[in-house]
Amino acid sequence: MNNILTQIGIENYIFLCVTLFCIGIFGVLYRRNAIIVFMSIEIMLNAVNLLFVAFSTYHQDAQGQVFVFFSMAVAAAEVAVGLAILVSIFRNIGSISIDNLKNLKG
Amino acid sequence: MTTLIAIIGLGVLCLIFEIFDFRKAIIPISIIGLLAILGLTVSEFNSPANYYNNMIVVSKFSVSFSSLFIVLTIFLVALGHNFYDNHQSKLSDYIAIKIFLLSGAVAMVSFGNLAMFFLGIEILSISLYVLAASNRVNVKSNEAGMKYFLMGSFASGIILFGICMIYGAMGSFDIVEISDMSQSAELPIWFPIGIVLVTIGMLFKIAAVPFHFWAPDVYEGSPTLTTALMSTLAKVVAIATLYKLLSSMHADINYSFQIVVVIVSIASMTFGNIMALRQVNVKRMLAFSGISHAGFMLMTLLSLSTSAGSLLYYTSAYALSGIAAFSVILYVCKNRENEDVVNFHGLGKTNPLLAAILTGSLLSMAGIPIFAGFFAKLVLFSQTIQAGYLVVVIFAVINSIISVGYYFKLILAMYTKEPNETRTGKPFLIYAVAVVAILLNIIIGLFPSLVLDLLA
């Protein structure tokens, strides 16, 4: 048994993750619905997580996977806070479209 | 390391106080605690060490910056006394978050492992998201929080991606190992990409062009005290961290990278200053001013090996004047709907002391001598010229000139306009903070060696 990446190739993972990451970016830019934007950000984070695991395998090293735990914690915390903000916005203006957030400008 | 533990302990203590209903004691205890922590931190100055598998590295750099952060936090906590007097039930939360935020900040400048760095920055960011949005009934605050959150997590994603790339190249998160390995010749392209992405993420945090767009909106919308925090502490933390990151990864070797820094730096100062000219809202104006200062601070990245001292000096000068300015703003704009310049009319007559302090801090930001801002710019220019980037210095000079335009708009409003309404009450803490901050500013202005030599 040898490194599984010998069969897949780390580049492929990189490409996959980059694409996924970009889809996340795309989503953030494309959608005005804050929830979907959150989801896109989660996609971005997941792309990175996946890459971490791939690199972890590449290096045969546990640290990458450990880092994924932290990353997950961060993602969870972010989502929690984000949603809290979202809820208070929703309470105030009754909408979660980020297009409505244009009071501050200039 | 003890600093970090103590800070966290203090944060928890705050929360416990709330439980036992010692609300009144929270701010005094926090201030005293922070002062003690400051002493603790300073005592570590001459004993650099690594802790816990190199997770935390205590060095002169980290200690000096940590001390600066602690000082700033003391100010910010003290200002909270007046600012949160209508939000007593949330006081402990606010203070605790600030103290935790401080722990994140300290972690960021004393990290020895990218994991600590990442967690630190996330603690900082999340605290800021919360604080920005903390005035939940105010739509502007909500909006500010939301905008900051969206963009901030986007930037976090970028940073994370960068860290991942670095890990991919190095197979380690340890900063020393990375540093060692980065010296070797054969490096996968992932490493520079990682550095660049992390840098971009950090540039977002310090609000450099073109990643600055959030700053004015968020500064304006956030509660004023949060703005103060963001424009002083958060910005300083970010630039210090970026400096530390890049210097430990030897990013300055790459010429193209320096070009990028030059461009971003010039763009930040120019854009920030020009945009600030037509602002009516003082917080917004200071946001743009902060963007331009970010540009200035970025100049330190051009001579990474030598400029730690000047960065510390610049950030101290900037942050102290920022604190002084914001304490005046807090006083003037309390119970006002907005922070427009109109509110400052005639302050020179109604309240000469605060007007003088605000003037002083603005002059410091503009870089007028005896205020620390001048020396900050001076050493910066000096170093940048030494690094061979005269062009940046010239742009910086031109920008300093432009910046006078809007700083003086505020000064003019204070001294030439008629006061529109008298303010009563002289909140002791605000006065104290303002006076102490500006005095500190002047002191380090008169004796720059005090700070400059720390990291020489």
Place this chain on the structure above:
Amino acid sequence: MNVSLILIILLFGALVTYLAGDKLASKVALFFGLAAAGCSIVLLNHFNLGENISYISQWITSPKVSFALKADGLSLAMVLLTTVLTSIIILSSFGNDFKNSKAIYSLILFMSFAMTGTFLASDGLLYYIFWELSLIPIYFIALIWGNGDAEERKKAVVKFFIYTLAGSLFMLVAFVYMYQKAGSFLIEDLYKLDLTVNEQKWIFTAFFLAYAIKIPLIPFHTWQANVYQKAPTLGTMLLSGIMLKMGLYSLIRWQLPLTPLAAKEYMYIFIGVGIAGVIYGSIVALRQKDLKKLLAYSSLAHVGLIAAGTYALNLDGFRGAVLQMIAHGFVVVGLFFAAEIIYRRYETRIISEMGGIRSQSPKFTSMFLILVLASVALPTTFNFIGEFTVLYSLSQINIWFALLGGTTIILGAYYMLKMFQHVMLGETNTKVFAYVTFSEGLTMIIIIAVLFFFGLYPKPINDLITPSLEAILNTINKYN
């Protein structure tokens, strides 16, 4: 005993004045002004006895900046000018009733402090700091106690501030650049630098921007007339009497010795600029309606000549320039004060609203006339000495310079006498011109006495400044 004492007196004076309260402020300020003047005279004495009255101590280790105050003849002459004029200016303001007078007097002393520092500093950065510091008090003086429409004033004053700051920042860059080469800001070390011609040119230009705006030379002068007009007379006197001398002094002390090669190469151009200023300023002054503006333009003309003298790069040019600086300092203060005396009585600065003062107050007229004549450099006044020496030095460069620069004695006479005629002469004015008060008269008499004394016997000043000017010239000529 060393020169830092003067600075301490002035700074301390500023503080005490502020604490003394509105009623006592003017007297306290005068006391400290006189103390500083007295101190400078005592120090001058020590200096003449060959004692070392310089002061130097390390200030900042990195970058290496010293708190270095060096007193040579040139500096001392300028310090004397500053302290004496400060006292005179404070004395002259006794007739004014300022609101919040503790602040304004304190600012005056502070400004005097900064200007004295500028003249004494022998460390580039220290010099720059004093240079900038002097800007802040005058900014507030002009802004808060100025006259005329607030918006207009604001515009003028802010323009002035930004303009001068802009210039001096470039100077700062030049200093920093030289610091990188020399490793020190000390003037001796900077003098020793061996810069290439190209570097010198850039540094020269940077310095020139700072000084040309401060002095001001055309075409950088547009702030001047407006600010002079809008500032309170006190501020105008400070500006025209002392502050613009800072620029001229700096030409001699800093710009030329630091960039001799560039200076020599550009010499003709900048003499030309100076002389163009003479002619332009004189011509513009002709048709001014506002007395203070007219005096501002006359000042423009005079400093143009002084600048031309310094760029002549010879001993006579330097010496004449310094003499003329001092002379002009006194005369312009006197003239602005005369304008203020009229303003106190007629509440106008418009020339056409004056006239017919002579029959009401012959004494004032005589004093005013003497000042006018001094300003047009009539022999036996101090100004003649300066102007003669400067023109002589120019004639040694090229006779055309002397001829064109010399038009000042024609045009100067033209606009000054025209002004005098319309301000003082003619049918008796319907408005009553109250008698000149004691403090007003005293101020005028002191100024006039100084002008005549040195007009007849300039030797003391000459002996004071010549050695230092020769030393500077040696530095300039080090490449030969």
Place this chain on the structure above:
Amino acid sequence: MSTVLILFCVLSAITLLTAFLTIFSRNPIHSAIYLVICFFSIAGHYLLLNAQFLAIVHIIVYSGAIMILLLFTIMLMNLNEADEVHKPRFTRLGAIVSFCLVCLVLIKIFINSKPIVEYDYTGEDYQSIKVLGKALLNEYMVPFEFASILLLVAMIGTVLLSKKEKLEK
């Protein structure tokens, strides 16, 4: 083409497709569902790389916690597709442009770089629960604790944001 590679391709296809669908679905509920599928496919990748523990944690945290949170919010706010404002064209354009740009730039860079041909294989266990646990609680003890602070902050924060004040005016 080994089976592993085929598996990778299939999983990748699912991942990318569902990710896209998440974004393109007009109904937030649908998006959420697609996202869950996406997460599962990522878990599949983890499994493929033999990181079983992580795969499980991933499913628990993302699909279990985060997605539920999101769905809960969607429900709470009673969102439906009508709420989505029509996006102006330049927004779409901008999004597409930036997507393509970032994608192209990054991929181009990686294509340009030297391909990796050799892979280490030590044979050591590096990703079992045991090893991970050791790493997490020895080497990474401080970050681990620190993460708890992060969560604490998030907790306080959410409380702060949603707490109604007694004194609030």
Place this chain on the structure above:
Amino acid sequence: MAMDTNLALVLLLTPFLGFLINVFFGKSLGKSVSGIVGTLSVVISFIVTVSFFLQINQTKQAITIQLFDWIQISNFNVSFGFLLDQLSVLWLLFVTGIGSLIHLYSISYMHDDEKIHSFFAYLNLFIFFMITLVVGSNLLVMFIGWEGVGLCSYLLIGFWYKNQDYNDAAKKAFIMNRIGDLGLLIGIFILGGLFSTLDFASLQTAIAGAHNVDTLWLSIAALALFIGACGKSAQIPLYTWLPDAMAGPTPVSALIHAATMVTAGIFMVSRMHFLFDLTPEIQTIIAVIGGVTSFVAATIGLVQNDIKKVLAYSTVSQLGLMFLALGFGAYEVAIFHVITHAFFKACLFLGSGSVIHGLHGEQDMRKMGGLKKAMPITFWTMLISSLAISGVPLFSGFFSKDEILMTAFHHNIPLWVVGSIASIMTAFYMFRLMFLTFFNDFRGTEEQKHHLHESPALITFPLIVLAILATIGGAISLPGNSWLNEYLAPLFTKAASEEHGLGTTEYILMAIAVVGGLVGIGIAYAKYIKQNTVPNEDAEITGFSKVLYNKYYVDEIYDSLFVAPVNSLSKFFRDYVETGISSLVFGLGKVTNELSFQGKKLQNGSVGLYLFAFVLGMCAIVSFLFLAQ
């Protein structure tokens, strides 16, 4: 030497003391005392001068006195010093002498003026500066006096300051003088630069010994000095101020604008003769300008109706003659004419003052006439002076003018012709003046007629003295036996007039001059006595005489050539250039402000846009770093 120094200081400082007393205590002293103080101070100076004169006439040694260093220039020092030699003492004699007389005259003449003390103060100051000018041992000390007398002239012309026209005249005088002064300064600069000294004595040796000096520079220096002289001595093109200067009180015109100050130019040229001797081309210029000035001024004088204006143009014309002589290097001749001119012209002015005094301020000759009987002393003294100025033999003017014309004849026939014609015209207009003023019937108002009277003794006494001097003054330099030439011989090595003795040519020339003068008088007699013509009213003057009457429109030409352009330039600068530069500066501010305004639109509050910028920035940076290479 100490004695000399003290005496010299007394000489110099007594008038100054008089000035100070009059300035500070004049008002309290009372009118008469103030006048007496003023007069006495000058008289003392005169007495001192006489003692100096006697000393020098005896020893033939110049006295030099150095007081202290004044101005230091890199290559030389200028000291405050006096040089009392033949030339300066001679000048001092008539400056203080005539000065004393005129002071005396003024006591009475100005008695009704409330500011008589300041009048005397100014006069004393003038004397002080004039003495400084004359005794200065170097060019710069002379320059002090030079400018100082200009100042006093300004003050005295504008003595009646309530009248802005007078003030304009004063200003004009001062400024035109200053134009000359600039020339003088330039000359000083060149000489100082070339020879490293400004001392007259050292300059003389230096210039004599300078062989390697470019003569072009010497010429320029000489020309520049001459321009200075032109300004002070009212020569073309700087003469227009002198007629206007008649705005001042008449004693002033007599003292300053006839006898003393205006001769400063001649004094200076004589002082610097060693320079002019080396630059013949400049001498030619001087001669030509002198000749032309004398001619032009004479033509204008022909038709003037203001009694003082006639005298003023006559002065200009006579000064022209003096310069004519100077141009030929005949310094002693010029000096001779200066002295005689001082006598008769002072007398004429004072006489005209007496007339004006008698007529209570009337200056228009058309409104005079027939004053012979009412004012006999004035008439006779003025007649004597007129005869003198017209060159009637045995009167002083005859000798001096004749010598000038003779010199001219020997050097340059055309200039001799010009000078001769000018003399004839002089004779004509002087007697025109006399006839119009004193003969025929009085043409003024009845009231004036009623008050006609001879002036008091204080006025007539100086007139008599001056008339006597004007008669016998020629004795100091009789042809062939010239005391003056002898006296001045130590100064002027090359005496132009002694090159030729009195031959046939000279007698013919003399005859021509005399006949010419008589012809002029005759024409005047024919026209104004026989035909009893009275000059036309201003409006009726036509043809060439209108041009003459309007002084060739020179003032208007100067006005449109110099004054108006400068003024409109000033307006242009003030209104356009100043605002132009200013708006350029403000424009920079505006541009940045506008940028700011545009920038604000960019910050439109949309998170999408912000993120888009973020992404673009990221792409730019990344692609720059990794794809550009």
